[in-house]
Amino acid sequence: xxxPPMFSPSIQLSxxxxxxxxxxxEASLLxxxxxxxxxxxxxxxxxxxxxxxSQHHLNGLIAEAGLAPEVLxxxxxxxxxxxxxxxxxxASKLAQPFVRKAALKYRHPDEPALVWSGxxxxxxxxxxxxxxxxxxxxxxxxxxxxxDDNLES
Numbered sequence: 001x002x003x004p005p006m007f008s009p010s011i012q013l014s015x016x017x018x019x020x021x022x023x024x025x026e027a028s029l030l031x032x033x034x035x036x037x038x039x040x041x042x043x044x045x046x047x048x049x050x051x052x053x054s055q056h057h058l059n060g061l062i063a064e065a066g067l068a069p070e071v072l073x074x075x076x077x078x079x080x081x082x083x084x085x086x087x088x089x090x091a092s093k094l095a096q097p098f099v100r101k102a103a104l105k106y107r108h109p110d111e112p113a114l115v116w117s118g119x120x121x122x123x124x125x126x127x128x129x130x131x132x133x134x135x136x137x138x139x140x141x142x143x144x145x146x147x148d149d150n151l152e153s
Contacts (some may be wrong), residue, residue, distance in 0.1 A: 109137040 025066045085101060107127050108114035116123050 104139040104140050106135075107140050109134065114141075 062068075102117035102119050104115045105118040106116040106126060108129070111125070114123070114125050116126055126135070126138070129138050
């Protein structure tokens with residue numbers, strides 16, 4: 001490429017060198033892209049060959065052990081399906097409301113949201129009321145329990 005005479009020869013040489021460098025870079029890029037494609041194809045072929053070799057080796061081990069491949073396939077299928085069954089969540093149980101299994105026996109006199117059925121580990125607030133001598137205040141009477149049933153329905 002020739003520049004008008006107003007540019008000095010050194011600028012023209014620099015521009016020509018830059019164009020040659022750009023052309024060289026484009027050629028290198030094209031060559032690297034082809035090389036990448038070839039490597040990807042080689043990798044795919046190698047992975048397929050490794051898979052086939054692994055399968056062949058596995059079949060040899062199964063034959064040495066005297067096991068039928070069908071039996072192992074069935075065993076794997078049952079194992080996988082049972083593990084899937086264990087992880088599934090039953091949607092019908094999610095839709096059901098919470099059902100209290102034991103009747104409530106204690107309700108905190110100052111914090112009515114704190115309740116305890118008397119089963120399991122003793123809550124800290126029960127222990128605190130017990131040390132204060134106020135445990136009788138927390139005891140739920142049969143009449144209070146009936147009122148709770150009316151509120152829940």
